[in-house]
Amino acid sequence: MTLHIVNKSPFETNSLETCLRLARSGHCVLLFEDGVYGASKGTRFEALLTEAMQNCKIHVLLPDFEARGMKADNLIAGIETVDYLGFVDLVTASERVQSWL
Amino acid sequence: MEEGGGVTKKFLYVNRKAPYGSIYALESLEVVLIGAAFEQDVSLAFIDDGVYQLKKNQSTDGIGMKNFSPTYNALGDYDINKIYVDKDSLEQRGLSLDDLMNLTYEDENDNYAEKPSISLVNSEELAALMEQQDVVLSF
Numbered sequence: 361m362t363l364h365i366v367n368k369s370p371f372e373t374n375s376l377e378t379c380l381r382l383a384r385s386g387h388c389v390l391l392f393e394d395g396v397y398g399a400s401k402g403t404r405f406e407a408l409l410t411e412a413m414q415n416c417k418i419h420v421l422l423p424d425f426e427a428r429g430m431k432a433d434n435l436i437a438g439i440e441t442v443d444y445l446g447f448v449d450l451v452t453a454s455e456r457v458q459s460w461l
Numbered sequence: 462m463e464e465g466g467g468v469t470k471k472f473l474y475v476n477r478k479a480p481y482g483s484i485y486a487l488e489s490l491e492v493v494l495i496g497a498a499f500e501q502d503v504s505l506a507f508i509d510d511g512v513y514q515l516k517k518n519q520s521t522d523g524i525g526m527k528n529f530s531p532t533y534n535a536l537g538d539y540d541i542n543k544i545y546v547d548k549d550s551l552e553q554r555g556l557s558l559d560d561l562m563n564l565t566y567e568d569e570n571d572n573y574a575e576k577p578s579i580s581l582v583n584s585e586e587l588a589a590l591m592e593q594q595d596v597v598l599s600f
Contacts, residue, residue, distance in 0.1 A: 362592060
């Protein structure tokens, strides 16, 4: 399994879009730092995320989400939260980590 | 296995930034060339604005920066000849293969015939390529 990590807001760069275009079925995606904005409900990326979740599991680093004034109930349904230890678990469970700068 | 017991791994360098607005492209090229000394199985991918790195006819005389694009021509001499360009990214920017530098290598298994290093790939091919790698380095 490949873990894709995205740390930029989807409004700033197309990193999230390209990541989701190239991620394969069964891969995991983790949104962190400014990447967490992609996980919130009601943005123009919500449909893209919802569609991606049919094939991939999407996680968000909750401390980064909360730091930006959002709570778990602002997340798009189906996105899973992780803490720092959960991040480490995802990395160790993956064959490779692909960073989308 | 290489001399000294080293293991050969598959390395993919993913390039997604345009060449002069940030340091990513130059740094990537430096790392690729340094890494070439370690005789690994290296591939390069150019996606999104990264495709601009391979544009022909770059001329930096007016901006006081080094034009490092000729360095890509040296990659073939370092046995780096698997250069993959995302077709969608190229098309979205109004470019085609003809707009890119003609990067080549000499195939030692074919009487040193000169062959193109660049392949255009679609999303599915690129995704498959990424999944074959031991290490993916992003720039």
